[in-house]
Amino acid sequence: MANTLKLEIVTPDRKVLSEDVEYVGAPGIMGEFGVLPKHVPFLSALGVGNLHYKQNGKAHYVFVAGGFAEVSNDQVTILAEVAEMATEIDTDRAQKAKERAEQRAAAAKEKVDAARNQAALKRAISRINCKSSGQNAGTC
Incomplete structure (x- = not known):
């Protein structure tokens, strides 16, 4: 999948998600940010809110509270204090x-x-x- 990036969401207790996705939008401490494939590397503190990602054209949601996001080499790593899939x-x-x-x-x-x-x-x-x-x- 050439137009995807790897999204990994991890809390101190568990790995919440590890998927290839097309887009990630997350609640940064200074406002929401979005990541597409080939994004420049960066780090951001996370606020409280809803992370959303697109996979096969469909939107999926994850509640996150606190932590950090790292974007590098077509990978988004979310190290969250709390993360819950919408279904959970x-x-x-x-x-x-x-x-x-x-x-x-x-x-x-x-x-x-x-x-x-x-x-x-x-x-x-x-x-x-x-x-x-x-x-x-x-x-x-």
Whole structure:
């Protein structure tokens, strides 16, 4: 496959994905970035959000939170703190986490708690959106 690149997603616990793909879009810490075959090498810190990739013309989604992305020699390596395929996401659990974070936000008194809570809320919303994106694309 001449017009593909290797995508590997790894967490401290497991290898989440290792596939040849046509495109990768990921949530960088400073905004989303996209990678096509023959991309110049670079490193980026990852934020919280949904990584998406195209394989055989179909979009697939993976929730990621934190870590790093390395692009080099037609390979994208994602070293993520957390990564879940859209098919693995428990929507009910994510919805409950979102509700808890919203309740804590309403009661938060300290800035430290507010920042931590905001991160939890963003993770929950991103998981829900990832699951929805995967279902809407018909790939999950």
